[in-house]
Amino acid sequence: MANPPSTDGYSFDPFELDLDKAFEIIRRSGACRVGLQVPEGLKRAAPNIAKQIKEKTGAEVIISGDPCYGACDIDMALCQEVDIMLHLGHAELGDGPDNVIFLEARMTTDLKDAALNAVPHLRSKKVGIATTVQHVHKLGQVLKILKEHGIEGLVGPAGGRIKYPGQVLGCCYSTAKALEVDEFIFIGTGQFHPLGIALATGKRVVAADPISGEVSKIDPQPMLRRRCGAISRAMDARRFAVLVSKKPGQRRMELAKRMKALGEGKGKEMFLVYLDNIEPDRLLNLGVEAAVSTACPRIALDDAAKYRIPMLTPPEFEVLMGKRDWEEYRFDEIYE
Amino acid sequence: MANPPSTDGYSFDPFELDLDKAFEIIRRSGACRVGLQVPEGLKRAAPNIAKQIKEKTGAEVIISGDPCYGACDIDMALCQEVDIMLHLGHAELGDGPDNVIFLEARMTTDLKDAALNAVPHLRSKKVGIATTVQHVHKLGQVLKILKEHGIEGLVGPAGGRIKYPGQVLGCCYSTAKALEVDEFIFIGTGQFHPLGIALATGKRVVAADPISGEVSKIDPQPMLRRRCGAISRAMDARRFAVLVSKKPGQRRMELAKRMKALGEGKGKEMFLVYLDNIEPDRLLNLGVEAAVSTACPRIALDDAAKYRIPMLTPPEFEVLMGKRDWEEYRFDEIYE
Numbered sequence: 001m002a003n004p005p006s007t008d009g010y011s012f013d014p015f016e017l018d019l020d021k022a023f024e025i026i027r028r029s030g031a032c033r034v035g036l037q038v039p040e041g042l043k044r045a046a047p048n049i050a051k052q053i054k055e056k057t058g059a060e061v062i063i064s065g066d067p068c069y070g071a072c073d074i075d076m077a078l079c080q081e082v083d084i085m086l087h088l089g090h091a092e093l094g095d096g097p098d099n100v101i102f103l104e105a106r107m108t109t110d111l112k113d114a115a116l117n118a119v120p121h122l123r124s125k126k127v128g129i130a131t132t133v134q135h136v137h138k139l140g141q142v143l144k145i146l147k148e149h150g151i152e153g154l155v156g157p158a159g160g161r162i163k164y165p166g167q168v169l170g171c172c173y174s175t176a177k178a179l180e181v182d183e184f185i186f187i188g189t190g191q192f193h194p195l196g197i198a199l200a201t202g203k204r205v206v207a208a209d210p211i212s213g214e215v216s217k218i219d220p221q222p223m224l225r226r227r228c229g230a231i232s233r234a235m236d237a238r239r240f241a242v243l244v245s246k247k248p249g250q251r252r253m254e255l256a257k258r259m260k261a262l263g264e265g266k267g268k269e270m271f272l273v274y275l276d277n278i279e280p281d282r283l284l285n286l287g288v289e290a291a292v293s294t295a296c297p298r299i300a301l302d303d304a305a306k307y308r309i310p311m312l313t314p315p316e317f318e319v320l321m322g323k324r325d326w327e328e329y330r331f332d333e334i335y336e
Numbered sequence: 337m338a339n340p341p342s343t344d345g346y347s348f349d350p351f352e353l354d355l356d357k358a359f360e361i362i363r364r365s366g367a368c369r370v371g372l373q374v375p376e377g378l379k380r381a382a383p384n385i386a387k388q389i390k391e392k393t394g395a396e397v398i399i400s401g402d403p404c405y406g407a408c409d410i411d412m413a414l415c416q417e418v419d420i421m422l423h424l425g426h427a428e429l430g431d432g433p434d435n436v437i438f439l440e441a442r443m444t445t446d447l448k449d450a451a452l453n454a455v456p457h458l459r460s461k462k463v464g465i466a467t468t469v470q471h472v473h474k475l476g477q478v479l480k481i482l483k484e485h486g487i488e489g490l491v492g493p494a495g496g497r498i499k500y501p502g503q504v505l506g507c508c509y510s511t512a513k514a515l516e517v518d519e520f521i522f523i524g525t526g527q528f529h530p531l532g533i534a535l536a537t538g539k540r541v542v543a544a545d546p547i548s549g550e551v552s553k554i555d556p557q558p559m560l561r562r563r564c565g566a567i568s569r570a571m572d573a574r575r576f577a578v579l580v581s582k583k584p585g586q587r588r589m590e591l592a593k594r595m596k597a598l599g600e601g602k603g604k605e606m607f608l609v610y611l612d613n614i615e616p617d618r619l620l621n622l623g624v625e626a627a628v629s630t631a632c633p634r635i636a637l638d639d640a641a642k643y644r645i646p647m648l649t650p651p652e653f654e655v656l657m658g659k660r661d662w663e664e665y666r667f668d669e670i671y672e
Binding site: 062063076 | 380382383398412413577580589593607611613618621623
């Protein structure tokens with residue numbers, strides 16, 4: 001199914017969004033005020049979607065204007081303003097406000113070619129399969145191609161913040177870690193998720209991008225060298241900010257307090273800093289020499305270059321404080 | 337009094353902050369968790385203040401890391417995390433969460449010279465006096481200098497979101513509007529507040545900066561021309577975002593709904609957009625052609641150049657929609 005007729009001619013291609021389902025839920029609930037939260041990639045469609053909600057359900061719509069980075073990033077203030085919140089593009093993440101409808105954006109792109117491209121690069125006869133939510137409904141295609149080439153594909157179980165078997169999040173690789181395999185095939189775009197699988201499992205990862213058609217073998221060494229560099233640069237810092245996110249799915253206050261106590265035990269000055277979007281200018285004025293981010297792991301691992309001070313994940317801070325050996329480096333994950 | 341000894345050698349010069357008073361309130365309240373919110377100009381002092389709170393009261397401190405633009409901008413998420421929130425630098429703004437202590441930052445700078453510098457530029461024998469909160473405790477000096485020069489100084493009454501007689505906010509000029517005078521003297525820094533007085537009262541304004549020593553006669557015409565230009569540029573827009581701030585003292589949802597209805601009545605597509613910090617990149621992705629900001633008036637009036645699309649205040653949108661004559665241009669204010 002491409003876009004349903006209800007999108008009023010507006011195309012989300014290559015995504016499909018079952019807006020009719022959302023309209024039906026809103027109508028049946030009798031909601032008068034509906035919140036609409038969409039990731040940046042779909043923001044341009046938000047006004048048209050708002051217009052359709054109004055037309056199809058009669059409800060007044062308020063669009064969330066703040067950036068949205070995932071299902072971890074529910075607009076709580078908007079949730080309080082409305083009867084129902086329609087959150088587009090991400091899979092539900094376990095516990096959250098009751099009035100949120102998650103409407104996933106699924107990519108129409110087939111995964112057969114990506115799997116075919118990956119096959120020559122695989123070494124094992126049994127491989128784990130992982131992907132992100134927009135492709136998860138097509139993992140059957142990958143299993144089939146692998147089988148045709150005499151390879152057994154395994155898909156790890158859902159659970160915790162992971163809604164679908166085989167799904168990974170930037171902050172959670174439990175479906176991969178549950179599998180006893182020596183090799184993974186990651187279907188999706190970008191290097192962060194397959195790097196996460198490689199670091200979280202310690203196994204070989206072949207990444208196949210269904211959009212570009214490219215295949216690459218993931219080498220975690222460059223990232224590990226950068227992280228080792230960040231830890232070294234933080235060595236002389238006396239003052240650390242421990243960043244705690246306000247975003248409901250990124251808020252790890254207890255972990256932050258443990259990091260604060262760990263640093264203080266080693267004679268460091270540690271400050272808990274609570275914030276919504278973590279951006280470089282937020283830290284400049286605080287005058288700290290390094291930071292530990294307990295928010296989304298990507299802030300330290302993916303955006304490090306944006307910050308003037310070393311930004312560590314909690315396991316990296318443990319390495320710095322001598323509580324963890326570098327050989328036991330752990331990729332920062334959020335499970336609950 | 338300069339900085340009290342409790343600041344532990346840390347200087348807030350030229351501001352004075354009675355931190356001892358805050359420590360005493362925290363101690364007496366028995367608070368275990370204290371939030372600390374400071375404006376950008378004091379952010380560098382936040383870690384040292386946090387350290388002192390811990391030392392003097394034993395309470396654990398969480399610093400608000402998001403930008404803070406005024407008493408309108410209480411960090412509500414942090415309020416919910418802590419027993420007491422210490423909000424530095426701004427005067428209380430009427431209703432708000434019960435657990436916030438407002439500790440104003442008062443400038444030690446005398447106002448005599450500023451008043452003396454202004455005297456030759458005044459035309460009337462009776463002038464209104466206005467200033468911002470950091471100078472309001474020294475308005476007596478201005479009254480005295482004026483009197484010595486045969487000029488009667490009048491100070492308008494507090495009330496609503498204005499805590500002190502003679503105080504103005506970027507969003508509220510009620511103390512000035514209450515006075516029957518033909519001329520105002522504004523003591524303070526920057527052009528926005530005296531422009532606000534000029535536009536809100538229609539009267540002559542002489543601005544005297546106690547820091548730089550400069551005096552200027554305020555000419556609202558360039559700003560009015562720019563605003564007329566913004567309204568003209570919005571003329572052909574079909575799609576408008578009506579921006580509503582999440583900040584408790586800037587949230588004007590009912591006004592936003594009236595603006596939406598007004599635009600829709602004139603055949604425009606109007607979208608309510610709820611957001612925390614209003615920044616240019618927030619609007620880029622929404623694909624609207626113009627915006628009406630019901631948040632802090634400075635966003636449309638002071639930051640207009642940062643936005644690619646015309647950004648109007650509610651009264652300006654009324655002009656655009658033909659509901660208000662340009663001759664009845666009104667400076668956007670927030671009273672409650």
